[in-house]
Amino acid sequence: MSRKANLLNHYPERIKMENKPEKKTKVAITTEQKIKRRDFISFGVFGVLSVAAYKGWRLLYTSPNEVAGVTAGVRAPLRRALNKTELAFRRVFSNKNLVKTYPKEMAAKNVRHNSDIGSKGAETSGGVIQVIKNNGESQNITLDQIKALKKTEIVYDFKCVEGWDQIQYWGGLKFTDFVEHFGLTDQAKLAYVGMMTPDKGYYVGLDMDSAMHPQTILAYEMNGQPLPLKHGAPLRLIIPVKYGIKNIKRIGSIYFSNTRPRDYWAENGYDYYSGL
Amino acid sequence: MKVIKEKHSFLMRWTHWVNFPILAIMIWSGLLIYWADDEYKIEIAGKTYFHFFPDGFYNLLHIPQRLAEGMAFHFLFMWFFVINGLIYILYTVLSGQWRELLPQKKSFKEAWLVLLHDLHIRKSAPPQDKYNAAQRIAYTAIIVMGAGSVFTGLSIYKPVQFHTLTWLCGGYHAARIEHFILTIGYVLFFVIHIIQVILAGWSNFRSVISGFEVVNEPKSQFVESLPGENKDGE
Numbered sequence: 472m473s474r475k476a477n478l479l480n481h482y483p484e485r486i487k488m489e490n491k492p493e494k495k496t497k498v499a500i501t502t503e504q505k506i507k508r509r510d511f512i513s514f515g516v517f518g519v520l521s522v523a524a525y526k527g528w529r530l531l532y533t534s535p536n537e538v539a540g541v542t543a544g545v546r547a548p549l550r551r552a553l554n555k556t557e558l559a560f561r562r563v564f565s566n567k568n569l570v571k572t573y574p575k576e577m578a579a580k581n582v583r584h585n586s587d588i589g590s591k592g593a594e595t596s597g598g599v600i601q602v603i604k605n606n607g608e609s610q611n612i613t614l615d616q617i618k619a620l621k622k623t624e625i626v627y628d629f630k631c632v633e634g635w636d637q638i639q640y641w642g643g644l645k646f647t648d649f650v651e652h653f654g655l656t657d658q659a660k661l662a663y664v665g666m667m668t669p670d671k672g673y674y675v676g677l678d679m680d681s682a683m684h685p686q687t688i689l690a691y692e693m694n695g696q697p698l699p700l701k702h703g704a705p706l707r708l709i710i711p712v713k714y715g716i717k718n719i720k721r722i723g724s725i726y727f728s729n730t731r732p733r734d735y736w737a738e739n740g741y742d743y744y745s746g747l
Numbered sequence: 748m749k750v751i752k753e754k755h756s757f758l759m760r761w762t763h764w765v766n767f768p769i770l771a772i773m774i775w776s777g778l779l780i781y782w783a784d785d786e787y788k789i790e791i792a793g794k795t796y797f798h799f800f801p802d803g804f805y806n807l808l809h810i811p812q813r814l815a816e817g818m819a820f821h822f823l824f825m826w827f828f829v830i831n832g833l834i835y836i837l838y839t840v841l842s843g844q845w846r847e848l849l850p851q852k853k854s855f856k857e858a859w860l861v862l863l864h865d866l867h868i869r870k871s872a873p874p875q876d877k878y879n880a881a882q883r884i885a886y887t888a889i890i891v892m893g894a895g896s897v898f899t900g901l902s903i904y905k906p907v908q909f910h911t912l913t914w915l916c917g918g919y920h921a922a923r924i925e926h927f928i929l930t931i932g933y934v935l936f937f938v939i940h941i942i943q944v945i946l947a948g949w950s951n952f953r954s955v956i957s958g959f960e961v962v963n964e965p966k967s968q969f970v971e972s973l974p975g976e977n978k979d980g981e
Contacts, residue, residue: 502751506749513956514957517764517956549820549823564908565908568908569910570907571913571914628906630919632783742822746905747905
């Protein structure tokens with residue numbers, strides 16, 4: 472009884488309260504609640520996503536290296552990304568895109584020298600280059616045979632993967648002329664060409680499009696003089712559409728294949744393509 | 748009376764906070780790359796005032812001998828940086844939000860007044876919409892800088908395939924310097940941005956996470972809606 476009376480007693484009072492012009496208090500409470508609710512959701516989602524992003528980053532950062540093969544030394548997901556990125560940028564590659572060339576006077580007299588990897592036995596190679604077709608057939612080509620063909624010169628900005636660049640002047644046999652003259656046109660239809668030093672200490676793999684770029688040269692001259700030993704005598708590669716790491720010195724053998732040939736720096740964490 | 752005022756859209760907040768870690772990773776991996784040929788310095792009349800960067804700085808952040816690793820990270824996260832940036836730009840253009848963002852004619856004059864106000868030299872700040880004049884300039888500049896990083900970056904990354912772009916940057920060598928200067932610019936922007944966010948206070952910071960600000964409206968809505976009431980005021 473008394474409970475009912477109590478309710479009845481209070482009921483009119485509640486009506487009265489709501490009818491009072493003190494609407495303000497009630498609206499303020501709901502706004503406050505709204506703010507709290509939205510803050511809770513927003514900061515909650517923000518926090519969860521931040522933790523997820525951090526976990527994702529740790530997962531990538533601590534991911535194991537790729538299984539060593541033609542490429543090695545990079546976290547597996549990053550290597551996959553490098554290869555995918557290569558495919559994307561191969562689509563914009565064109566033999567019509569030429570590296571900028573400069574007048575000879577602008578070429579550096581003191582040509583930068585970075586590395587001697589693969590220099591063992593360079594003096595004894597005698598200027599013979601072994602060319603190996605993908606069917607195993609091989610032929611020896613001498614430096615004199617190469618020098619007897621039309622010389623192509625280029626003065627361009629050589630770019631190192633480290634970040635430096637230098638205008639350099641090189642002369643030699645265009646790789647496309649080499650392919651044509653020595654009957655390797657069918658080989659040039661394969662996907663890759665590889666080159667290796669006589670001591671097998673340094674080696675590069677090149678996609679055929681880049682190798683057949685009209686500015687790729689098998690160089691035997693630098694600044695109009697015979698190639699110095701430390702710059703890759705007797706014959707080196709000058710490939711302006713690649714970083715310096717692909718510009719192999721002291722070529723001992725050249726071979727063609729449909730799979731990626733070994734590549735020294737790709738085995739040491741660098742991008743296989745390394746194209747410019 | 749407290750009123751919820753919508754300020755930042757979901758896409759603006761999303762791209763802002765996604766960009767933060769991506770840009771941090773880009774700067775860090777960029778450092779790993781830059782270390783391999785760290786030739787930049789501030790030199791006046793043959794005297795070197797600062798070398799980017801001192802050995803202590805490199806060692807503190809474990810930068811040395813990580814070029815290949817830096818390139819692998821840089822050339823993955825560049826995609827996210829570009830995609831996130833494109834989403835923001837597309838959204839800003841299509842939504843009409845660019846009207847709130849781009850500097851107006853008066854912004855360049857007003858930005859000084861904002862600066863004087865922020866430095867407590869001037870009492871009042873010019874009236875503003877979402878962003879004040881200085882913010883309009885700064886936030887537009889940072890977007891232009893982002894585009895600049897992409898273009899100078901592409902100029903360094905594929906200088907033969909994008910030779911026109913490299914030429915526009917003034918050549919390969921210049922493009923690398925510009926790419927570096929833009930990065931220094933981000934770091935300076937970041938420092939000022941953080942200071943300003945702290946000074947602006949909680950409600951402003953919250954608005955970039957929750958999307959709204961809480962404003963105190965002195966008059967109740969009831970009074971405001973009375974017809975003819977505010978004629979006297981004007």
